Amino acid sequence: MNIIISGKNIVITDGLREAVNEKIGKLERYFNDSTEVHVTLSVEKERQKIEVTIPMKGSIVRAEQVSSDMYCSIDLVEEIIERQLRKYKNKLVEKKQQAVSFSQAFIDNSYDEEEEIRIIRNKRFEVKPMDPEEACIQMELLGHSFFVFRNAETDEINVVYKRKGNTYGIIEPE
Numbered sequence: 001m002n003i004i005i006s007g008k009n010i011v012i013t014d015g016l017r018e019a020v021n022e023k024i025g026k027l028e029r030y031f032n033d034s035t036e037v038h039v040t041l042s043v044e045k046e047r048q049k050i051e052v053t054i055p056m057k058g059s060i061v062r063a064e065q066v067s068s069d070m071y072c073s074i075d076l077v078e079e080i081i082e083r084q085l086r087k088y089k090n091k092l093v094e095k096k097q098q099a100v101s102f103s104q105a106f107i108d109n110s111y112d113e114e115e116e117i118r119i120i121r122n123k124r125f126e127v128k129p130m131d132p133e134e135a136c137i138q139m140e141l142l143g144h145s146f147f148v149f150r151n152a153e154t155d156e157i158n159v160v161y162k163r164k165g166n167t168y169g170i171i172e173p174e
Contacts, residue, residue: 129155
C-alpha cells in the first residue's frame with residue numbers, strides 16, 4: 001500500500017507524517033501492495049481536516065474527518081474507513097467488484113455485515129425542464145439535500161446537491 005500525503009494551508013511535519021503512516025498504515029492488511037491511498041491534511045480557521053481517498057477498480061473508498069486537533073482527526077478517519085471496508089466487503093467480493101484491490105487475507109476473512117441495504121420506497125415523478133438555479137430553489141423549497149431535474153439547456157438529466165458551507169454542486173452525464 002502506497003500512502004501519498006499532501007497538505008493545504010498546513011506544513012506536513014515529521015510528526016504528522018508519522019501519525020498518518022502509523023494510523024492509515026493499519027489499513028494495509030486490507031489492501032494489496034499496489035493500492036494507493038491519498039491523504040490530504042488541511043486547516044481552515046480552527047478546523048483540522050483529513051481526507052482519505054482510496055481509488056479502486058470501479059469505485060472509490062473515501063472518508064473525511066474534521067476536529068479541532070489533527071491527530072484526533074487522523075484517529076477517527078482510520079476507524080471510519082475500516083468500518084466502511086468491513087461493512088461492504090462481502091458484497092463487493094460476492095459481486096466480483098474491486099476484489100483486485102483487496103489483499104487475499106481480507107477476502108478470505110468473513111465479517112458480519114452491520115446493515116443490509118433495503119429499498120423501502122420507489123418514487124416516480126415527472127422530470128420538468130429547468131435551469132440549475134431553478135432546480136436549487138426547488139430543492140430548497142422541498143427541504144431535500146439533492147434534486148433530479150432535466151436541464152433545459154442540454155435536455156439531459158442532472159442532479160443538484162447541497163454541499164457544506166451552503167454551496168451547491170451539479171452532477172451531469174459525460
